[in-house]
């Protein structure tokens with residue numbers, strides 16, 4: 270998992286942990302490198318350097334180190350006795366301090382310092398107290414040492430002696446020099462540790478603060494944009510941590526706000542249309558009523574038959590207005606959720622069978638067929654009274670907008686993906702494809718010139734409100750060959766089928 274996606278709590282824990290672990294690890298690594306350098310990188314070179322006098326004295330430690338190194342080289346070097354070998358170099362260094370050395374094996378003396386003989390050296394060693402190997406003697410009288418080194422080629426005996434070799438003044442041990450070195454190493458390592466801890470701390474706390482401040486900054490910018498009314502600017506911080514969740518929540522809120530603003534805009538638009546529709550649709554019958562009433566008053570309707578015809582027309586227009594006001598009232602109640610709905614679990618197959626004769630009776634000049642998917646029930650939750658309103662309006666529309674004197678309406682009922690789908694298909698005048706949505710707006714008429722007489726333009730708007738109140742959907746599909754398809758989808762109610 271990426272650092273960015275960790276929870277803030279974990280980030281803080283991890284960073285604090287790392288602040289300790291990383292410097293400790295680096296310090297240990299540095300120490301390991303230094304130690305490895307001391308232990309492995311030295312070789313004879315370091316040993317030779319160790320033979321240099323410390324403050325004018327050669328310490329016991331240095332002498333022992335030199336003898337040990339010569340032994341080691343005898344074992345390790347391929348031909349330790351060749352010219353310029355490391356072993357010879359070590360011997361030479363030892364000789365520079367005034368010590369004579371001899372190396373012998375079964376075959377005889379293999380190495381002997383200049384200016385002495387093997388016998389003299391042996392004797393000196395014996396006299397100084399180094400009579401057997403291994404021994405290391407250092408007294409006021411001098412220095413002597415014997416060692417035996419076993420190699421694959423055989424055993425070598427090393428004898429070194431220096432009568433009168435200066436004894437170190439006072440307490441003088443190699444340890445002191447190591448202490449001095451250790452002090453330097455400790456100071457360097459401590460300083461490095463402090464620097465490493467500081468750098469790690471700065472780096473990690475920067476990373477942590479960035480991971481917190483980054484989303485906060487982005488959130489701040491998005492809020493500013495939101496305050497200015499720009500609802501299209503996303504926060505743009507995609508992480509799974511707590512702050513990422515906050516940013517995600519903020520984005521969701523912004524999208525909802527945007528949707529609600531669009532809805533509000535649409536709603537305002539619809540209200541404007543509604544008012545324009547009402548004014549227009551009321552003015553037509555009112556003007557007509559005015560005309561006929563003044564006709565009667567002015568004596569234009571001068572015969573009883575004419576007067577009766579005028580009065581009938583006035584009555585019809587008043588009925589139109591009444592229907593429109595009823596429709597508007599219903600639409601407003603649905604809009605405000607004031608229309609009561611009594612939902613019942615209903616088998617639509619059974620419902621269609623029961624209602625069919627009544628519907629047929631309303632459109633005697635048209636063919637009406639109901640097609641169902643087998644004999645099984647299709648259960649939905651509906652308000653039977655309101656649903657009847659919807660179906661009646663659809664059948665009425667098919668009859669109103671038929672092509673000629675006759676027409677055909679087919680109703681299909683099928684179950685589809687957990688829903689009941691009811692399709693009303695007629696072979697009437699139909700609508701254009703771009704009107705599929707518009708016909709559900711109040712007062713919209715596909716052909717105003719032909720339709721004002723036929724309807725209020727509220728039927729489908731009411732039908733959509735009712736279907737949506739019942740948890741369903743309604744939409745239209747223009748048919749190119751003519752006619753119209755209206756589909757209703759209602760969620761199936763569970764239980765016995």
Ligand code: ADP
Nearest residue numbers: 666667670699708714715724725726727728729
């Ligand atoms: P109206 O009372 O005018 O019929 P609706 O809301 O029921 O109001 O219908 C809106 C418009 O949709 C109608 O004016 C008509 O132009 C069109 N329309 C509705 N149903 C049909 C149909 N079956 N065939 C053709 N056009 C239709």
